Amino acid sequence: MRFDAGVVSRVVRAAAAAALAACALEAKVFLTQEEALRLAFPGATVVRRAAFLTEAQQREAQKLSGDDRPPAALATFYVARKDGRDAGTAYFDTHVVRTTSETIMVVVDPSGSIARIEVLSFSEPEEYLPRPRWYAQFSGKPLDAELSVKRGVRPVVGATLTARATTAAARRVLALHRVLHPAPPRTPAP
Amino acid sequence: MRRLSRFISVCLYVAAAGAAALAQAPATADERIERLEKLLAETRAEVSALKAASTGGATDVKLAEIERKIDILAGEIEAMKIGEAATPASAPATASTTLSATGKPVPQDTGERYGLGLSAAKVYGLRRGVSIGGYGEALYENFGERRQDGALSNRNDRIDFLRAVVYVGYKFDDRWVLNTEIEYEHAVTGEDAGGEVAVEFAYIDYLHSPAVNARAGLVLVPMGLVNELHEPTAFLGARRPDVERFILPTTWREIGGGVYGDTGPLSYRAYVTSSLDSADFSASNGIRSGRQQGAEATARDWALTGRLDFTRVPGLLVGASVFTGDTGQGRRTLEGGELDARTTVWDVHADWRWRGLQLRALYAGTSIGQAAEINALNGFTGNQSVGGRQEGWYVQGAFDLLSLTSSAKAALLPYVRYEQYDTQARVPAGFARNPANDNRELTLGLAFQPIDQLIFKADWQERRNAARTGVNQWNVALGYIF
Numbered sequence: 001m002r003f004d005a006g007v008v009s010r011v012v013r014a015a016a017a018a019a020l021a022a023c024a025l026e027a028k029v030f031l032t033q034e035e036a037l038r039l040a041f042p043g044a045t046v047v048r049r050a051a052f053l054t055e056a057q058q059r060e061a062q063k064l065s066g067d068d069r070p071p072a073a074l075a076t077f078y079v080a081r082k083d084g085r086d087a088g089t090a091y092f093d094t095h096v097v098r099t100t101s102e103t104i105m106v107v108v109d110p111s112g113s114i115a116r117i118e119v120l121s122f123s124e125p126e127e128y129l130p131r132p133r134w135y136a137q138f139s140g141k142p143l144d145a146e147l148s149v150k151r152g153v154r155p156v157v158g159a160t161l162t163a164r165a166t167t168a169a170a171r172r173v174l175a176l177h178r179v180l181h182p183a184p185p186r187t188p189a190p
Numbered sequence: 191m192r193r194l195s196r197f198i199s200v201c202l203y204v205a206a207a208g209a210a211a212l213a214q215a216p217a218t219a220d221e222r223i224e225r226l227e228k229l230l231a232e233t234r235a236e237v238s239a240l241k242a243a244s245t246g247g248a249t250d251v252k253l254a255e256i257e258r259k260i261d262i263l264a265g266e267i268e269a270m271k272i273g274e275a276a277t278p279a280s281a282p283a284t285a286s287t288t289l290s291a292t293g294k295p296v297p298q299d300t301g302e303r304y305g306l307g308l309s310a311a312k313v314y315g316l317r318r319g320v321s322i323g324g325y326g327e328a329l330y331e332n333f334g335e336r337r338q339d340g341a342l343s344n345r346n347d348r349i350d351f352l353r354a355v356v357y358v359g360y361k362f363d364d365r366w367v368l369n370t371e372i373e374y375e376h377a378v379t380g381e382d383a384g385g386e387v388a389v390e391f392a393y394i395d396y397l398h399s400p401a402v403n404a405r406a407g408l409v410l411v412p413m414g415l416v417n418e419l420h421e422p423t424a425f426l427g428a429r430r431p432d433v434e435r436f437i438l439p440t441t442w443r444e445i446g447g448g449v450y451g452d453t454g455p456l457s458y459r460a461y462v463t464s465s466l467d468s469a470d471f472s473a474s475n476g477i478r479s480g481r482q483q484g485a486e487a488t489a490r491d492w493a494l495t496g497r498l499d500f501t502r503v504p505g506l507l508v509g510a511s512v513f514t515g516d517t518g519q520g521r522r523t524l525e526g527g528e529l530d531a532r533t534t535v536w537d538v539h540a541d542w543r544w545r546g547l548q549l550r551a552l553y554a555g556t557s558i559g560q561a562a563e564i565n566a567l568n569g570f571t572g573n574q575s576v577g578g579r580q581e582g583w584y585v586q587g588a589f590d591l592l593s594l595t596s597s598a599k600a601a602l603l604p605y606v607r608y609e610q611y612d613t614q615a616r617v618p619a620g621f622a623r624n625p626a627n628d629n630r631e632l633t634l635g636l637a638f639q640p641i642d643q644l645i646f647k648a649d650w651q652e653r654r655n656a657a658r659t660g661v662n663q664w665n666v667a668l669g670y671i672f
Contacts, residue, residue, distance in 0.1 A: 033272065050264035052231040066597050074227040076268040094271050098643075099323055099672060103272050121273060123321075125359065125369065126397070131452060134504045150546055150593035150601075154505030157541045158419050161642055 406447030422669020455502030546593030575621035582611025625656030
């Protein structure tokens, strides 16, 4: 029996559509993906990339982030270039805050630190949404032990779960970025 | 070519089997997405292997087409995970989307638009729906055998499922939202049981913008640190601070409405609600029993509540709130005049969190006009007087020991709280203060949070009062939210 390869995508797309319908949640949308990317990279050329992680990469990313689960095998990210130079990489992370979800964009600068975080959608009551200034504190933070609400990230009175969920997402993204874009080995000084 | 056909057949079998399994297994959406991602990863790996072994020609063309479709699927799965905020379907769904080439104006980044950004007020596609949450707490109290003055306390130890609460919300659309909290207190209601069922709040929000929103219904009076954030994981201590029980009578709710929002470094609330009823004020409970709680409340007198919080520095909250209104509720004095009984409650509060450290402080005061007239109407004499002035304060500190480790998600918090309050700080001429209402409490405890939504607390309380009738106690509590 022979099949056209296009059937593969149709079958998987149908399953994906079914899953989409199953996981639909009501959410307040503050920014679309495209708007968030424009906000982060004005005037830049942004290209979507997909990467498939090996199991070893998944394990490494989980170890770096300290997350309970390894990241998905499929990672999608957006690489921005402006004036011929690397302007940063954006990742989107959707996670549960209390019982419903939040989607944020984490922009990683060329040095591997967080450039900014934007909230795209938030399904919990807005009382649990920290103020914009809270998100600003992530700028410049690298992936280290300080990236924790117990340490270098200030929590929010009344929005502890959001603070923790956002910080965990930031760690996931930086870990994933480091696995996908390992720093070149240092050459010894002559 | 035969190898390619065989591979495609295998892919189809895997995909079909996967789809069939998706249809049959009671998998969550996340699990389904994970399976799809795994399938794609396997397919991608197989394609790469085939490309490596390919001799070129038509096979390479076909493989390139399969790769293109895999990238499309990757985009679809990403959109599925992100949901409504995903780039609209009308946008180019190719593996490489050049956003600056869409022809739309590119916003300039001012650097001041973190978090919600300038587009915070934009409303896109929306869905309707019900949301459910809740919390609960149980408390064991073990009382000392003797009072402060050495006499027998005659207090029986007790254990109680204080409250099991269900939140139910409904989003009519992106502007109109209903929030309710239904509370079951003390586990059982009935003729021989002391439990009760209460609506803690039930209000409708109109979400206009971050700066201005409106709320109406049975609302929580926005005072102090605990009243609006009274879930067991939100405060330390097996029992709530008594200052926020007797001076600020949590959980305090009244029917009314008002506006709230954030502007600059400030957040505010301003409500008009039903006022307290001075007919139920008392010496020891202060204004607590005067809460009307939306239950067939007398609505002759109304009150204004305002609150302002400064939140410019992440981790720091500093604010103040005030409630003021007449509480006579149509009663007349014994002389026949109208009883105003203007009551004003105010507080200043601060909460600071830095690394593992948590500090909290609050000062609250109440003044009640025509206290002598209230006493006369309520039949109070001697030291039974309503306090014309009531006040209290507390300071609390805690440190998360597990913040000293690099990876612990749990929290282990020793805490200490000292509070003073007096529900009869001042009484009208001709009445006396009861020293038993002049209280000092020291609480030493330990809280453990294995995960953010569960908390176990144990503490010891030294309870003193000026009448030397205080009884120490230790407590154990568990709490959950979901």
